[in-house]
Amino acid sequence: MTHRTPRRSPRPTAAGALALVAVAALTACSPGGSGSTDASDEARLRFAYAFTPTTALSPYSDDATTAYAAGATETLVRLDPAGLPEPSLATRWEQVDPTTWRFELRDDVVFHDGTPMTVETVVAALDAAAAAEPAPRALAGGTIDARADGDGAVLVATAEPDPVLVQRLTSPELVVLAPDAYADPARPTPVGTGTGPYEITDTDLSTSMTLEANPDYWAGTPALDGVDVTFVGDAGARLQSFRSGQVDLAQALPAAQLDQIDDDQLLAVPLPRTVSLHLTQTSPVLADPGQRELVRAAVAELDLAGTIYAGRAEPAGGLFNAAVSAWAQDRDEPAYPDAAAVAEAGPLRLATFTDRPELPEMATAIADALRATGFEVEVVARPYDEMEADYLDGAYDLVVMSRSYGQDTADPVGYLQADFSCGGTYNLSRSCDPDLDAELAAAQTLADPDERAAAAVAVEQQVLADVWAVPLVHDATQFGFEGVTDLAADPFERAVVTHTTSVQR
Structure with missing residues (x-):
């Protein structure tokens, strides 16, 4: 995470160097969405998410951020707290000609279903995104063509020079999933097919989503045993869940009611x-x-x-x-x-x-x-x-x-x-x-x-x-939080849960 590529795209201009802690909230639900988790037995993060999936968690929609925020999916490149691209599933990259970039891949990544990440799986994932209709918003105005470059690298080409291609590849819409995820090419599923520290093991796509720790995660063993997400569209319900201690984090709280929360439990960050x-x-x-x-x-x-x-x-x-x-x-x-x-x-x-x-x-x-x-x-x-x-x-x-x-x-x-x-x-x-x-x-x-x-x-x-x-x-962003540490520092409200995120009650 600390290494830079020899040639990286210019600093993104959308948010300058501001580092934002993009926090989301967690609810008290057990795997499958019923009951409460016994915190004395497991370290589980309870996450009351503000938006219900609209396209079965397909990354080719706003649902992309849902799985990404919970720590289930990853991209070749991600953004650091200053808004600069940094390695993720790719370890380094360079521009080889005006329309082509070369990305070297990690050699120790395994998808949640046990399939190893290879050059071929990455090419297939990127080509699937390029062929999607409508196109992912990250590819608005253009397209990409991926191909293998030996056993450890991928070449990504564009029809015209694209100075922000690396930034595009940080979008949750362009996550890399296992081959089985693309059984329905129009709606890939991240359930059991991602690479992140937490695997989606159960979801009804309307009320809850359960994630378990991925013991084979390439960056190290996750600090949490799992993440229990509930989709709570009503802001008042999210606030009440936080105040009653049912959730560890509460996302998108109503601004006019924040006086009900202690200052040391409140995070407000301009976006x-x-x-x-x-x-x-x-x-x-x-x-x-x-x-x-x-x-x-x-x-x-x-x-x-x-x-x-x-x-x-x-x-x-x-x-x-x-x-x-x-x-x-x-x-x-x-x-x-x-x-x-x-x-x-x-x-x-x-x-x-x-x-x-x-x-x-x-x-x-x-x-x-x-x-x-x-x-x-x-x-x-x-x-x-x-x-x-x-x-x-x-x-x-x-x-x-x-x-x-x-x-x-x-x-x-x-x-x-x-x-x-x-x-x-x-x-x-x-x-x-x-x-x-x-x-x-x-x-x-x-x-x-x-x-x-x-x-x-x-x-x-x-x-x-x-x-x-x-x-x-x-x-x-207006968040309530209690006992949660090491959340992602993300200026674009994408990542939340990392493999070092922990909770204490």
Whole structure:
């Protein structure tokens, strides 16, 4: 973990050098999700996770982070606390030509099902990700082609030079799984097929997930006997579980209720995460820039950070949080379109998800502001796993979304491509501008991190000027924890449990 490759990609620009402790919470459940674990017999970490799997834990979706956070899956490369790539399943790497990188593999890795990790298994895993439809967001705007280079290395090639290929390969979407994981190529399963310190041995994919220590883990014997995860979408329930001692860690606690927790049990860390209002371009009303400007102006009057977040979040200055991304400071105010008269149409459908407790409250405040402007508004709020497909299909006129702009690729240009390009795989705004796509394509070729950041800010200004999205607040992670040590230091909210993580009660 301390060694560097002789040639590594530039420092990721999405979060600078900020080290964030990305903690998640654990619930009291035994393997299979029933009963409680006897802490005197076993050292098990109880983890109340805020999101329910939506695609059977397939890494080609947001489920990728679930298995990765619990310590079940790993990538060729991971990010260190400063946001720099460091070895994981690959021990070193180098760029051999403008479109090809060479990764040397560890020779002592065994998958949870007993299969050894070889060059062939790594190539197959990467090729499966490259062939997935839709493509993993980490590969937005391009693809990869993997091939063996002898018995101990893999060559990964791109059609065009990709300065951030190594950062892409840190994404949980590109984990390496055993061959049996790909029986369904569209939805690989990490259950019993990962390489991490903990093996997923049981899950019903809706309430719980059980992991046992992997005694053959390449980095050493895990400190815990296992991890018991429950998926708890209700933030109030997570808070109550922590206060009652049922969980060791509690993720995404409601900001307005944090006064119920002692300061030494609370961790609040600013993130490269922004809550934004996405305006759907395929909406009959919001296809008109003048109508979008009416929405933006109404929302701009709200103090959401000070009220709903009780001062525990910062008002958003843009899509990127300047507090953790220094390159995003000193941006110009966008030139917004002229507002139009309120269109006579049916109600705007405003949607958000209930897994983050502040979002429904924000949706209610936004709806009230829009009604005062003259719009009719209908609010829809349900758990995320029930709504993701509708978000991506443009079923709603407006969507309040909390989004990490560094999670997919650790690169702001990659985030912009995924969220705002014509072919973006997470384009909630349903936006499409060929000229903007051309700018993003040009930005992808930039190797200098300062030039890449400047290009991202320029694209951001166009997105905001066209009112495809309205940034609302820059979020912080709010966790309760008790007796837990050695959690992962991860600036992109991916890793949580490591082989040295321990718990004392």
